Amino acid sequence: MTPQASLLGRITDYANRADPYPLYEELRKTPVLHEEEGGPYVVSSYYDILSLLHDPRISSDAANLTAAGDDELSGPEATGLPPSFIRLDPPEHDRLRRIANSSFGPPHRPRRIDSMREDLGRIVTELIDGFGDAQQVDIVDQFAYPFPVTVICRLLGVPREDEPRFRTWVDPLVASLDPDTRRTADADFQRIARESRMQLGMYLAGLVEQRTKEPRDDMLSDLAASHGPDGSMSMMEVLSTAVLLLIAGHETTVNLITNGMLTLLRHPEILRRLREDAGLSVTIVEELLRYEPPVQLVPQRTCIADIELHGVTIPKGSRIWLVLGAGNRDPERFQDPDRFDPDRGDIQHLGFGSGIHSCFGAALARLETQLALAELARRLDNPRLLEDPPPYRQNAVLRGPRHLLVGIDGVRS
């Protein structure tokens, strides 16, 4: 890309994927950045993002997004599936999220996540055992990817062995969330994304049908059978919810774990402390969500009224990007923001967003990552980075290494 390229262009440019933070610093100098006619309004300070995440004039509705002209993916006609609750506003959003939550978290299932702890521990152990006596492992392929996939499959009730099948549909879907790809994408690419979503939906429909006949202890069964005070989901709603949970349930955690391992390897002193005290993983994961959040920006918001921010009027109907990764390192909010410091007193972050769309699976993602990092730290003997920076995934929204090659002297028992 040429040096004159827009700031946003440089942020989405793959060349800057490994370290977007200097660009974010530049971004924060303009509280509301609007680089081109018809382009998004970009907000990057911690307090501004937080306030917009709670602003009822900001919509996540796919229909509003499409009207603002950038979201071919979400129209119901386009894919045959209605938008999932992440792309809806209240009251529909609230209804669907509540039904989904009733089989997942408090108040109905307060212990569902915690009761998975042992199970998760076992999966982690098996994966690390699987490293054998290799001198080199790829943390992504051998651990950070298979772990959350296995977990979300179990939770939803999707057969783990079908992973190669749904992978072919998930990949193009996830790629289509990347604003850079999207801008350069041709019609074919969009068509493939739409078809993938439909295929994935149809695949899940088969499973849901089975569960309707023979319910088991999994979320697909619960979603299909829910008859709470909010009524039940239609079949189509069950499917789009399941698509959402399946994808969001692992695409982000992979990055959180990988970013975590990378960060620890760059901070050997903290890695050593974690090895001695697994309890440190709690604050490490919180600080990671601030320092290297797996979701870097939220590009799916539009405003339904004129909004004034720092003297700039964002006109009704405009798209708004909230750059979480930049807000998390805002020196106005955090002392020494570019330092990875799990000991900082008040670790707050936008890593899970905030407001009604705040990450549905936060509790699960936290637990998975805490267990994963603590166990990797404990068992890997003399781990060291073989490539720094590692190669990154294409995506600017869901950012993380594609591979993370680590040299080890062995695996402890």
Added chain:
Amino acid sequence: MPAEEFHEWLRREGRIVIVGASLAGLRAAETLRAEGFAGSLTMIGDEPYEPYDRPPLSKAVLLGKASPDHTELPRRREIDATWRLGVAATGLDMAAKRVRVADGDEVPYDRLLIATGVRARPWPKEDEAQLDGVFVLRTRDDAVRLQRRMKAPPRRVFVIGAGFTGSEIASACRDQGIEVTVAERADAPLVGALGGVIGTVAAELQRDNGVDLRTGVMVTGLEGDSTGRVRAAHLSDGSTVETDVVVVSLGATRNTDWLAGSGLGAGPRGIACDAGCRAFDFRGIVTDDIYVAGDVARSPHPLFGYQFLSLEHWGNAVAQAEVAAHNMISAGADRRPHLWVPAFWSSQFGVNIKSVGVPSLGDEIMITQGSLAERRFVGVYGYQGRVIAAVSFDNTRWLEFYQRMIETGAPFPVDFPTVDRRPEGRKPVPADFPDPSLPTHGPTVTLSGYSPADRHLVFTPARH
């Protein structure tokens, strides 16, 4: 000693006494230590327990989900204090800088923090209040006694007063299948705090959950049997309700009696202080060594015309304690004002209720999101053309936005669309608060511009 030097000395070897060893007292103590106070710290509390948390007492504890003996407040850090628990402070000598305690001792201080909170207002007829089966709910001991009786289980619980605590108790009863009658002088539950529009929703909520709700009535008397156990309550409409447990939820009284005659600006409405938590004496002159925080404090608030505000809000107790502690050991320019935006939450009948600002100041309300009929909504209160408060039922996550509107004095009525606005919410309606001169169960916010000591002084201006 110059101020700077004095504060250095104070931080190093001063003596700080905190009266009231509960939420505000504990958080203040922790803040003192966190900010480097190394002197001696004495915590005086009349309850025999380490600081514990009260909100669960009317929620999880009554539901049997938490033990009343285990609601200790989590500790943020070591405070290395001398604890004098189970001993009440009985007097204050401002000139000698000493606190008198019940065992006859006197504790000297260089800085004093008063955080004595409030106590439940008892049933006014003393002999009836003594009946076995009549309870209030403020302390851990209260909760233990009430919970034991609820386990029995009673045939019917009778709650006097449908404010937040009374409503939460009713909710806990219904949740366990216990019959409950609630009597409220106003026309609906929660009206003192949230007004009649929301009160109507609260009333439906109670009735749908099987509460026998009697509004617009007063309890005229409680009746005991020959063994001294309560057996019935009589109402002003002539009806009688048979009951074996009565919970009196008539609001609270400030714990300031022990300060009578001390010269401090302390009265039944609390202890007046400046925005920096420094207490006023009864002449309205600010003291420099006595601070107040929590439910017992009344402080002027710029968002509400600098009227004195006393709040019975958990979050306020924490925030005010932190500011008071900071200011106690800081010299002038480093002091901070306590400018907390009031916020209160409650949970009852499966609904999360939260308010920000001071709803009872509002004269109009408009529903900006959701719907009253669904009991999921955000309502905004207006006062003289600006947003003064907001309340949410099962919609907490939006309130931050409304808080900012309150802070910036945003105009009312609200004229922009929101993501979940239904037709009913398009226009403001009267919020319908009862006449403030009529007592209700006692709201959790009191605004008053009265003289600091609430005494009837004769005003004699100095002659020139």
